[in-house]
Each structure stands twice: as structure tokens, then as C-alpha cells.
Amino acid sequence: MSSSGTPHSSISKQDTVRRSEDRTPLLTVRGLHVDYFDKADPVHAVSGVDLDLRRGETLGIVGESGCGKSTLVTAITRLQRPPAVTTAGSVVFHGHDGTESVDVLRLTERQLADLRWENIAVVFQSAMNALNPVLRLGSQFADVLRRHSRLSKREAWERAGELLAMVGIPADRLRSYAHELSGGMRQRATIALALACEPDLVVMDEPTTAVDVVMQRQILRQVSRLKRELGFSVIFITHDLSLLIEIADRIAVMYAGKVVETGPARQLYTDPQHPYTEALRGAFPPLHGPRREITGIPGSPPGLRTLPAGCAFHPRCARRFEPCDKTTPPLLALGAGEAACHLHQTVRGEEDHHARTR
Numbered sequence: 238m239s240s241s242g243t244p245h246s247s248i249s250k251q252d253t254v255r256r257s258e259d260r261t262p263l264l265t266v267r268g269l270h271v272d273y274f275d276k277a278d279p280v281h282a283v284s285g286v287d288l289d290l291r292r293g294e295t296l297g298i299v300g301e302s303g304c305g306k307s308t309l310v311t312a313i314t315r316l317q318r319p320p321a322v323t324t325a326g327s328v329v330f331h332g333h334d335g336t337e338s339v340d341v342l343r344l345t346e347r348q349l350a351d352l353r354w355e356n357i358a359v360v361f362q363s364a365m366n367a368l369n370p371v372l373r374l375g376s377q378f379a380d381v382l383r384r385h386s387r388l389s390k391r392e393a394w395e396r397a398g399e400l401l402a403m404v405g406i407p408a409d410r411l412r413s414y415a416h417e418l419s420g421g422m423r424q425r426a427t428i429a430l431a432l433a434c435e436p437d438l439v440v441m442d443e444p445t446t447a448v449d450v451v452m453q454r455q456i457l458r459q460v461s462r463l464k465r466e467l468g469f470s471v472i473f474i475t476h477d478l479s480l481l482i483e484i485a486d487r488i489a490v491m492y493a494g495k496v497v498e499t500g501p502a503r504q505l506y507t508d509p510q511h512p513y514t515e516a517l518r519g520a521f522p523p524l525h526g527p528r529r530e531i532t533g534i535p536g537s538p539p540g541l542r543t544l545p546a547g548c549a550f551h552p553r554c555a556r557r558f559e560p561c562d563k564t565t566p567p568l569l570a571l572g573a574g575e576a577a578c579h580l581h582q583t584v585r586g587e588e589d590h591h592a593r594t595r
């Protein structure tokens with residue numbers, strides 16, 4: 238963790254270059270399980286998820302509504318509320334420059350308070366919920382900055398003006414209330430607020446859902462530019478796979494509480510290995526490139542209290558075959574990515590068989 242109490246001045250050029258070239262691990266999630274204990278039979282919203290995020294990398298997490306994306310990130314950031322309970326796993330936030338690695342799930346509330354904003358900041362879907370309606374923007378920024386640094390009030394307001402300018406909002410807006418800003422401006426302001434304490438990781442949960450397509454693209458461009466300049470990592474959640482191609486380095490596809498495919502963004506989009514990833518790709522128009530026919534995914538995701546036997550996607554999968562409704566396919570390494578599908582298990586099994594009998 239970075240030490241609290243350090244003034245957050247503008248990041249030096251040298252520091253920025255160092256951070257963006259550094260590809261060491263930042264976050265390692267292993268065996269994460271999260272259940273909602275709201276009734277006798279719990280909802281298994283996250284079931285054994287592993288994730289790896291490097292410094293300076295953008296990891297996209299994609300899947301239909303209800304597949305567990307928000308549950309996963311609220312568990313990782315320890316922002317979950319009952320009846321959600323993390324029942325197993327670890328979330329290691331790796332130390333840097335001599336600071337120790339910590340398991341976020343084992344931190345005390347006090348340690349968490351230091352970790353939040355300074356190391357991990359979150360941007361939620363609704364800017365209106367993140368911004369306090371009765372405080373001027375400047376006061377909200379100054380509150381966060383002064384809680385985590387020794388800046389004077391004046392310095393904090395100055396820094397707040399710089400932060401707003403980074404996302405293209407004039408500094409005189411510091412005196413505005415959230416309701417006086419347009420939707421796009423509000424969302425950009427929450428992104429600037431998330432960057433206030435120069436976090437290593439910014440988690441964005443559907444940050445552009447509430448804005449129009451033009452503003453969505455402007456925000457994505459800004460996030461990519463800021464990430465390049467400041468070197469932070471991003472976990473970006475969305476249900477729109479085409480949008481992730483614009484911003485993510487790697488993508489993890491979630492279905493029914495599990496990661497079913499991971500891989501470099503472009504490869505996962507152009508050559509999906511899991512039928513669900515392929516179906517998701519067909520469900521959204523590409524932001525660039527030739528127009529494609531939009532094909533919905535038949536049926537709907539399963540309820541997460543009682544999952545179908547075998548692969549949870551099998552009832553909707555056009556390519557299902559004999560083992561799919563019986564055994565759950567494990568996530569297998571495939572080139573630069575991984576996929577959990579019997580199609581690859583069978584190929585792998587046949588390759589192993591040929592290798593053994595040769």
C-alpha cells in the first residue's frame with residue numbers, strides 16, 4: 238500500500254513512464270466464491286473465479302445481466318453488502334517499491350480505508366449515486382484529497398481543478414452541484430474523482446451505460462488516454478463485448494458465476510473459443526468496422542440458486558454434445574487464453590491420446 242499522508246501533487250513524467258512500462262502483477266484473484274444468503278438455498282453468484290491483472294493493464298469483464306460481474310467486483314473491492322458473503326478465495330493486491338502484498342479479503346476496516354482511493358478506486362454506473370447532491374463538486378474532491386493527503390483546503394481545490402481539466406471539464410465547474418451538470422459531465426467528474434489519489438487500480442462498473450453513444454466513446458477515449466499517461470490498471474465491466482475491444486488489453490467472459498473464457502482482447506473477439514463468447518459477439522453491433530447482423534442469444538441465463546448439470550451454458554448452446562449436460566468443463570489453457578468448453582477438452586483429449594499411442 239502507498240503510505241497515507243503523502244501530498245498528491247501532479248505525477249512526474251519519470252514516474253508515469255516507469256508505471257506504464259511496469260508489467261508486474263497488481264492483483265491476483267484465486268478461487269473466489271460469493272453467495273447471497275437471502276433464502277434457505279443461496280444464490281451462487283461467483284463460483285471459483287481466478288483472475289490476474291498486471292500493472293498498467295485493462296482487464297474487461299463481460300457477460301449478460303445476472304452472470305455475477307458486479308458481485309465479483311464488489312467482493313474484490315470489499316464493497317459488498319449483506320446478504321452477499323465471500324465464502325472462499327483470496328484477492329492479493331501486490332506491493333510495489335518495497336510495500337507488502339496484502340490479501341484484500343483479510344484487511345481490517347482501517348487498512349481498507351487506506352487502500353480505497355489511494356490504491357483502488359471505483360467508478361459506478363450511476364454518477365448521481367457517487368456524487369453528493371448537496372455538496373459542490375469542489376468540496377467533494379477536496380474532502381477526498383484532504384482525507385488522503387496533507388493538502389491545505391486551497392491546494393485541494395486547485396488540485397481538484399486540475400483533475401476536472403484532465404477529463405475536459407472547466408475548473409469553474411468546481412462550484413457546481415451534481416444536478417447542474419449534464420449526464421456525461423457527471424460521469425467524467427466521477428472518473429476524475431476516482432483518479433484523485435492516483436490509485437493503482439480503477440474499477441469501472443458499466444461506467445458508460447447511462448450516457449449516449451457519442452459521450453460513451455468520448456469517455457472511453459479519455460479513460461484510455463489517462464491510463465496511458467498515468468499508468469493505472471483498469472477492471473472494466475460491461476455486457477457489451479464490442480465496447481471492450483476499444484479499451485481492454487485482456488478480457489474475461491463470465492457466465493453463471495464462472496469465468497468461461499479469457500484471452501487477449503482482439504484475439505478473443507476475432508477468434509472466440511467458447512460458444513458463449515461467440516454468441517455475445519453476435520449480440521452487439523461493432524463500434525468500428527463493417528456492419529454485422531445482430532443475433533440475440535436464445536433463452537436466458539440460468540438462475541444461480543440451482544445451476545443446470547454440466548456446463549451451465551449447455552441448454553442455450555447450439556454446439557452442445559454428449560458430455561455437456563453431465564460434466565462441468567474446466568478452464569483449459571489455449572494459446573494465449575483459456576476456455577472452459579468440452580469442444581476443446583475433446584480436442585485436447587484426442588491430441589493426448591495420439592501422443593500416447595504414437
Ligand SMILES: Nc1ncnc2c1ncn2[C@@H]1O[C@H](COP(=O)(O)OP(=O)(O)OP(=O)(O)O)[C@@H](O)[C@H]1O
Pocket residue numbers: 273275280282300301302303304305306307308309319320321476540541
Ligand atoms: N441482494 C441480492 N440478493 C440476492 N441475490 C442477488 C442480490 N444481488 C444480486 N443477486 C443475484 O446474484 C446474481 C449475480 O448478480 P450481479 O448483479 O452480480 O450480476 P451482473 O452480471 O453484474 O448483472 P448486471 O449486469 O445486471 O449488473 C444474480 O443472479 C442476481 O439475481
